[in-house]
Amino acid sequence: MTANVIEVENLSKSYKGRQVLSSLSFQVEKNSCVAVLGLNGAGKTTTVEILEGYRTPDSGRISVLGEAPENSGSNWRARIGIVLQSTGDLGELRVKEAIDFFSSLYPNPRHTEEVIDLVGLTEQRKLPVRVLSGGQRRRVDVALGIVGRPELLFLDEPTTGFDPEARRQFWDLISSLKQLGTTIVLTTHYLEEAEALADKIVVINKGRVITEGPPDELGRGPDEDCLVRWRNDDGEKVEIRTADPTFLVASAYKERGGELVGLEVYRPSLEDRYLKLISEEGR
Secondary structure, three states, X not given: OOOEEEEEEEEEEEEOOEEEEEEEEEEEEOOOEEEEEOOOOOOHHHHHHHHHOOOOOOEEEEEEOOEOHHHOOHHHHOOEEEEOOOOOOOOOOEHHHHHHHHHOOOOOOOOHHHHHHHOOOHHHOOOEHHHOXXXXXXXXXXXXXXXXXXXXXXXXXXXXXXXXXXXXHHHHHHHHHHHOOOEEEEEOOOHHHHHHHOOEEEEEEOOEEEEEEOOOOOOOOOOOOEEEEEEOOOOOEEEEEEOOHHHHHHHHHHHHOOXXXXXXXXXXXXXXXXXXXXXXXXX
């Protein structure tokens, strides 16, 4: 069986009498990428901060790399990497200097040149961090998060503000880290990003997990309707919703005795299913 890097059972947390997390439970398997989704205020940040050891839960059992984060020491912290949504000012440090400095803080770091190559900053290695583009600075953030050779990496909204090309380049970087054996916990508002990177998605709403599963199965019911379109002999568009598009298309083909011109079959996207889940939960 695959070991769980993270186990959360009945996690609860309140702030000044306001319930933020309520009996929240989920697991993260080793060498996987799990995306945590939810609206603003759903409890994502509080959950991740508890897993990182920044906050203490009110109740529940939390195991991260075999330890309770709130009781962990420096050895445990050296095994995790964190890439925050925003980072501090690195002043006039150059890319290599910044990575060298962070490398010195870990007992078994990756070599600086290896990290620079891994995050795609070879040409920028001698430049001050302050002159880099937003996407390049984000790569520096990841470099600082992985230089300690973490077993578990937390990524908080890693591609906010990226253009589409930079975002896809960043996805390639994250996929390569997973191939190297790093377990990844990702928080994001981009459904396309979660679908591209995650092995499992956990949806949090109002402090609890409302559903979880692989991206292609999340929120999909056995009777989920698809939209089937084609054009009739007069060129008019025919649109029918059905839970069994294969049967519908076969029947229509047989009835017409020939090709269905302009045939299109649309299944609800991850975004469609996610928004439906949130809407149903709200009601």
